[in-house]
Amino acid sequence: MLILTLKKEWIESKREGRTLWLSSIILLLLACALLSSWHSYEQVQTQKQQVAKSERERWLNQGDKGPHSAAHYGVYIIKPDTGLSVLDPGLSDYQGSVLRLEAHKKNDTLFRSIQDAIQMQRFGDLNPAFILQTLLPLLMILLGFHSISAERESGTLKQLLANGLSPKKLFIAKVMALTGLGLLFFAPIILYIVYSLLFGDNFSAGRSALFIASYGIYIFIWALLTLIVSSYAHTSRSALISLLVIWALACLLLPKFAIESAIQQYPTESSQAFQSKLESEVYTPERQQAISKFKQDTLAEYGVENVDELPFAWSGAQLQFGEQFANKVFDRLFGQRQMQLQAQSLHYQSAAIFSPFIALQTISMSAAATDLAHHQLFDDAGESHRRLIQATLNGDLKDNGLASIKRNKSYRGDQHLWESIPDFTYQYPAIAQLMSHYGRAVICLLLWLMAMMSLSYFAMRRIENEGQP
Amino acid sequence: MNLLICFNEIKNLLRERLLWLLVVVTVCFSALASYNGYQWATMQTEVITNAEHEQQQAATTAKQGLAKRQALTQPINWWEDRYDLRGQAFYLMVNYATKPPLPNASIAIGQSDIQPYFFRMLVTNKQAFINQYEFVHPLGLLIGKFDLAFFLIYVFPLLLISINFNALSQEKQSGQLRLLMMQGLSPLRILFNQLVIRASIIVLPLLLISVAGLLLFSSGIGLLAISLYTALILTYALFWLAVSALVISYGKTSAYNAAVLVIAWLSFVIILPAILNTAIVTTNTAPSRIEYVDTLREKSDAVDKSSSKVMAQFFQDHPELAKSSNTNKPASEITTSYSTKKMAKIAALEKVMQQYDDAFQTVLMAQQHRAEQFSYLSPATILQSALFDLSGNGLTRHQHFIEQVLSHHKALRYFYQQRILAAHQRGDFSPCENCIARVTLSDLTQVPTFSYQEKTTDAPWSNVIVLLLLSMVIILLASLRLFSMNRSQTGIALV
Numbered sequence: 001m002l003i004l005t006l007k008k009e010w011i012e013s014k015r016e017g018r019t020l021w022l023s024s025i026i027l028l029l030l031a032c033a034l035l036s037s038w039h040s041y042e043q044v045q046t047q048k049q050q051v052a053k054s055e056r057e058r059w060l061n062q063g064d065k066g067p068h069s070a071a072h073y074g075v076y077i078i079k080p081d082t083g084l085s086v087l088d089p090g091l092s093d094y095q096g097s098v099l100r101l102e103a104h105k106k107n108d109t110l111f112r113s114i115q116d117a118i119q120m121q122r123f124g125d126l127n128p129a130f131i132l133q134t135l136l137p138l139l140m141i142l143l144g145f146h147s148i149s150a151e152r153e154s155g156t157l158k159q160l161l162a163n164g165l166s167p168k169k170l171f172i173a174k175v176m177a178l179t180g181l182g183l184l185f186f187a188p189i190i191l192y193i194v195y196s197l198l199f200g201d202n203f204s205a206g207r208s209a210l211f212i213a214s215y216g217i218y219i220f221i222w223a224l225l226t227l228i229v230s231s232y233a234h235t236s237r238s239a240l241i242s243l244l245v246i247w248a249l250a251c252l253l254l255p256k257f258a259i260e261s262a263i264q265q266y267p268t269e270s271s272q273a274f275q276s277k278l279e280s281e282v283y284t285p286e287r288q289q290a291i292s293k294f295k296q297d298t299l300a301e302y303g304v305e306n307v308d309e310l311p312f313a314w315s316g317a318q319l320q321f322g323e324q325f326a327n328k329v330f331d332r333l334f335g336q337r338q339m340q341l342q343a344q345s346l347h348y349q350s351a352a353i354f355s356p357f358i359a360l361q362t363i364s365m366s367a368a369a370t371d372l373a374h375h376q377l378f379d380d381a382g383e384s385h386r387r388l389i390q391a392t393l394n395g396d397l398k399d400n401g402l403a404s405i406k407r408n409k410s411y412r413g414d415q416h417l418w419e420s421i422p423d424f425t426y427q428y429p430a431i432a433q434l435m436s437h438y439g440r441a442v443i444c445l446l447l448w449l450m451a452m453m454s455l456s457y458f459a460m461r462r463i464e465n466e467g468q469p
Numbered sequence: 470m471n472l473l474i475c476f477n478e479i480k481n482l483l484r485e486r487l488l489w490l491l492v493v494v495t496v497c498f499s500a501l502a503s504y505n506g507y508q509w510a511t512m513q514t515e516v517i518t519n520a521e522h523e524q525q526q527a528a529t530t531a532k533q534g535l536a537k538r539q540a541l542t543q544p545i546n547w548w549e550d551r552y553d554l555r556g557q558a559f560y561l562m563v564n565y566a567t568k569p570p571l572p573n574a575s576i577a578i579g580q581s582d583i584q585p586y587f588f589r590m591l592v593t594n595k596q597a598f599i600n601q602y603e604f605v606h607p608l609g610l611l612i613g614k615f616d617l618a619f620f621l622i623y624v625f626p627l628l629l630i631s632i633n634f635n636a637l638s639q640e641k642q643s644g645q646l647r648l649l650m651m652q653g654l655s656p657l658r659i660l661f662n663q664l665v666i667r668a669s670i671i672v673l674p675l676l677l678i679s680v681a682g683l684l685l686f687s688s689g690i691g692l693l694a695i696s697l698y699t700a701l702i703l704t705y706a707l708f709w710l711a712v713s714a715l716v717i718s719y720g721k722t723s724a725y726n727a728a729v730l731v732i733a734w735l736s737f738v739i740i741l742p743a744i745l746n747t748a749i750v751t752t753n754t755a756p757s758r759i760e761y762v763d764t765l766r767e768k769s770d771a772v773d774k775s776s777s778k779v780m781a782q783f784f785q786d787h788p789e790l791a792k793s794s795n796t797n798k799p800a801s802e803i804t805t806s807y808s809t810k811k812m813a814k815i816a817a818l819e820k821v822m823q824q825y826d827d828a829f830q831t832v833l834m835a836q837q838h839r840a841e842q843f844s845y846l847s848p849a850t851i852l853q854s855a856l857f858d859l860s861g862n863g864l865t866r867h868q869h870f871i872e873q874v875l876s877h878h879k880a881l882r883y884f885y886q887q888r889i890l891a892a893h894q895r896g897d898f899s900p901c902e903n904c905i906a907r908v909t910l911s912d913l914t915q916v917p918t919f920s921y922q923e924k925t926t927d928a929p930w931s932n933v934i935v936l937l938l939l940s941m942v943i944i945l946l947a948s949l950r951l952f953s954m955n956r957s958q959t960g961i962a963l964v
Binding site: 252 | 487519580608724732761857
């Protein structure tokens, strides 16, 4: 039955040249997008490795200098990519991938590619995720909208049913045929992932499995949806219109409304207000008072009158105290901003109940580590490294700087000190550990699947009723 | 007869539920898109007002605290002293360069959500501040906002297709077409009437609501902007009507027409712009920002290491700053001071990085030039380019803004350079052993302020003309096909 249906669909598609043409164009686009993304990924990875290596060498060979000067010299760290980012670059262009770590400041990542882009970029990039998430459902609609409605219009549906054909088998065969066509477009992606898993070094099996499974389910959902609408529609025309409305809502409009609603519901401050607040809350009279109190407490603890009499270099201790004071403010203000952004992400994900596109987009970006949650994980790791650098440098100044200061000389750290700070390396955690970031999307995608399967039952009943005299 | 056909068409349309749905969608989406654009422009204006207020507040607070500072006897770190030129220049200055939205801004949010519309200025190398950005949820940037530009480019053609796809083909399928033709009506005339009436149902509410929104909420919007906006909508609608006519002229079924029109929409609005963008970016590859960081770091180290050379170059470039008349301080003390060194290093670093910054700018301009050339291949890119330019949220106005920001940055640097060196020469920063620095900046209103100067740009009328020409060509093709349909159908009817 399936083979017969596939044959029939193929012959009909051949008759209607437009869909074959469109399919070929989209398959070609997918191949080009995959090739271009892979080429660009390879280039960027080489650059990232080289620059990270140079940066480490620069840090180690910065020469003898005061530890605090080294803290201001700082380091640049680079966000890693997973192999799946070739398939779904997600938010990479909108987030920046370089972070400067320096004394007294917590920076945002630098150089978002989108700021170097022309305005035509707003139409979107031709990448595999865009083609599979947005264009493939539309292609499946165009291939399958008349699958059952045309049979009804031409009267062949009644004939088929009168000849004893099971409506269930007909429906399932048509769904399988359409899903098979959808999967045909996904096949190059699966091949790429399998090849990379076997021979590449930046692919995680868990992430790849999630990626493949979610796209497989998504394709199946659209195949079911197309056939359900086609089963209910009186004419092919109304089936097509209904499906196009659903597609436009799910893939174009709902994502916009959902993110807009998330931003309205959980607003973040403008950068102007945020920076202004940051400065006014770090450099406050309270900070001066806290430093004075720390000084008094330290003097009392060591039973001395003056910082010069302390058994360590006071400047190191004071700098570290200042860092810790600022860190508390950073934790609070950046934490509040991060919480609002996370709330926005979750709010957006909740809208996946109305759009399988939102569900897949969220899961796909999570698997590829190109979403905001992974960016924030990198940012947090960077901040921890910044604090480690500051604590090590200030600690060294405090512990070893006294002798130089007493000789009225400035204390200078050397390569041993720079080497004591480990190189920054970061690996994203296993995807299963991040379930809280994308769990809603997974549930919504499964709910969509269940809903479509349930509606399929009614669609089959409807076809069955057509055969009743 | 013609009038009768028109009335009949209106009567038929009024009976269809789809019509009312489309009208409701048009009205609601036009209103929502207008509101979103207005809200975005208002938000930007608020942020700019807050920035200006913060700047004024800093000057007022400084004025109020001046007497207290002058009476101060306790030491104060210069980087925490708002009355110290060095502290102001390198750390404390509250000085904003802002780009206010145009009155037409609500038409298209354009690039304004991605490109910075304000900069907090400091005396630092431009590489340290020019890449500032507004931190928002990046998904909001990827997906974009539901503004008038989005509605017009993406949704509006779909609405036109939805209402037009069964024009003429319905009459043909039901056999009415042959009857109408026997009464002397040509398919061209019937289709023309149908398309105009149906399109009006979408275009009129859209124009009415969006233009009313612009007039009500965008104070200062000009008649020229409204005319251009209207012309763009009408020509874009004309293009989609022409495409619909061409598809319908093949005489296939309504479902076939709908599928082909959707493929046309997909090709012109989604696929072609994405291909063009990818092709332009791939053929004019921008330099790597990752490598840029490496270069910046390398050059910065080189500047640090050649301190004496940098200082010599700095005073050679600015002989006016090297004047040592009335000086109380030895030249060596001035040239080895942190602030002088820092200013010299900023100048040196900007100079050596200029070629790398220019490389990005050159590629961006080449890409934009290519994009403007290729934009004529798709009505969507023609409209986008026109709407972005019209709203003042496109690349051209942003480039003007960046040019002015860099000029302002230079002006600020010069202002502080001159005064810091003069203060050094007078010994203001260390008047005596263990003395606190004198007040070197008592009035913050003396610091140069930024005021965006609007540059007049050509209104994108050429985009209207190109859309019109494209539409005319397609209409001509459709008319030729409909004439031949007329001949063959008349022949059949006569037989």
